[in-house]
Amino acid sequence: MHVDRDSGSCEYSVDRSCALRLDEADGLAFLRERFCFPKAADGSQVIYFAGNSLGLQPKAAQRIVTEELEDWANLAVDAHFSARRPWYNYHEQFRASAARLVGASPHEVVLMNSLTTNLHLMMVSFYRPTTSRYKILTDWPSFPSDIYAVESQIRHHGFDPNDAFIKVKPREGDHLLETADIETLIEEHGSQIALVLIAGVNYYTGQFYDIESIANCARKNGCAVGVDLAHAAGNVPLHLHDWNVDFAAWCNYKYLNGGPGTVGGCFVHERHARDVNLPRFAGWWGNDPQQRFKMHMVPEFSAVPSADGWQLSNPPILAMAAIRAAYDVFDETSMQALRTKSKRLTGYLEYLIDTQGDGRFEIITPRDPEQRGSQLSILAKDDPRALFQSLQDAHAVGDFREPNVIRVAPVPSYNTFDDVWRFVQILTRSGG
Ligand SMILES: Cc1ncc(COP(=O)(O)O)c(C=O)c1O
Incomplete structure (x- = not known):
């Protein structure tokens, strides 16, 4: 077996020694130490391939959350300005890291709310239907929360989802979408489509769409473009600014390891982020921080001319603290390095399933x-x-999606090639 570390090309073999050699050659192996691994009841470490659902806890998370609790205990309200990480502008410390993760400028991103809430807030600004242009196009299958958000937005504006909701479905007998099919539908319905809302990576199939091409096509047809990055952020390289999408939203608890149900992220392209007159639902944290504490003396809302201008409330410090620990791990490396390892890990998993699966998968x-x-x-x-x-039962953790799909995600920051090898031994020997 030959492993070429620089080019990324490698030939796999089914022998465990291949996994061990790949691990030895792995320049990101040190990152595994940054994470806590769950243990099974018998004390053994689980093989964790559910990072696409909930990422592992970074070891530093406990310390940082504890520091916030200490600052609360010791400083109380003064911590807004005197804490180690002052709470007043707590969200600002995430900008640079978040911008790197999604390919944006720091003023185009903000951490706030949850993913579904952010999708709604973004649709308030970017789904502005008229009697002739009122449809929303999405990839299919869409995640249920996105379906509910889209349908409720359509209804909220007085339209009927049966007419206004266009779902691009795979061709008969296929599971995946062709970019050409998405673009053909956009061209066909272009003048009626107000918004194209596409996943970055589809939650069910794992398909990473050609966002740039889809965004170009949508914009050419006068449609706004939003991207749900739930399964893409921290997983694949993104260039949201250059791809020219209007907005995007993501959660921080999957590949980004920020903690269960934690605060989400939002991207607003600078051509909108700077536009303080763009309609939005407003709250005091989206208001100019210099004016914020003038309170009712200055009752006029003046939006921060950046993605911050979409914030509603003051940041939930305890929930966001763990994200600091998570982003610090990403800041130790680059999405490019993670992507290179991710391709090898996933390719190895694919190879072992293909060669050892006996046609069962x-x-x-x-x-x-x-x-x-x-x-x-x-x-x-x-x-x-x-x-x-x-x-x-064998402590190999993935997740099940109805009706018959098991999703497994070997995550480059904490999984090893040996994890993959052991997982496939269990998979191929398991009943069913
Ligand atoms: C694609 C997608 N959209 C939306 C959501 C909902 O996220 P939240 O509960 O943070 O609103 C999820 C959660 O897993 C998701 O995977």
Whole structure:
């Protein structure tokens, strides 16, 4: 077996020694130490491939959350300005890291609220339907929260989702979307589409869409473009500014390891972020920080001329503290380095399933590494639920998506090639 560390090309073999050699050659192996690994009841360490659902806890999270609790205990309200990380502008410390993660300028990003809330806030500004242009186009399958958000926005404006909601579905017998099919629908309905809301990486199939091409097509047809980055942020390289999308939103608890249900992130392209007159739902934290504490003396809202101008409330410090620890790990490396390892890890998983799976599994995620991130969605042909239960019994953690898909995500910051090897031994020997 040959591993070429620089070019990224490697030939795999089914032998465990291949996994161990790949781990030895892994320049990011040191990052695994930054994370806490759950233990099974028998004390063994689980094989954790559910980072696409909930990322592992960075070890530093406990210290940073504790520091905020200490500052609260010792300084109380004074901590807004005197804490180690002053609370008044707490959100600002995340800008540079978040901007690097999504390919933006610092003033185009802000951490606030949750993903679904941010999608709604963004639609308030960027879904401005008229009687002739009122439709929303999404990829399919869409995550349920996105479906509910889109349908409720459409209804809120007095339209009917049966007419106004366009879903781009895979071709008969296929699981994935063709970029050409998405663009054909945009061209066909272009003058009626107000918003194209596309996933960065589809939650079910793991397909990484050609966002730049879709955004170009949408903009050419006069549609606003938003991206749900739930499964893309921290997983694949993103260039939101250059791709010219209007907005994006993400959660920080999957590949970004920021903690369960923690605060989300939002991108507003600078051509809008600077536009203080753009309609929005406003709150006091989106108001000019110099005016904020003039309170009712200056009742006029004057939006911060950046993504900050969409903030509603003061930042939830305890929830955001763990994100600091999580982003610090990303700041130790680069998305490019993570992507290189991610391709190898995922390619190795694919190779082992293909060679050892006895035809029991169909990988529905794209085979082209450029069109996927860390996740493989494995369609289990025989008794998928029993198979998933066997995996759980063997402490191999992925997740199950109805009706028959097991999603597994080898995450480059904390998974090893040996994790992949051991996982596939369990998978291929499991019942179902
Ligand atoms: C694609 C996608 N959209 C939306 C959500 C909802 O996120 P939240 O609960 O943070 O609003 C999720 C959560 O997993 C998701 O995967």
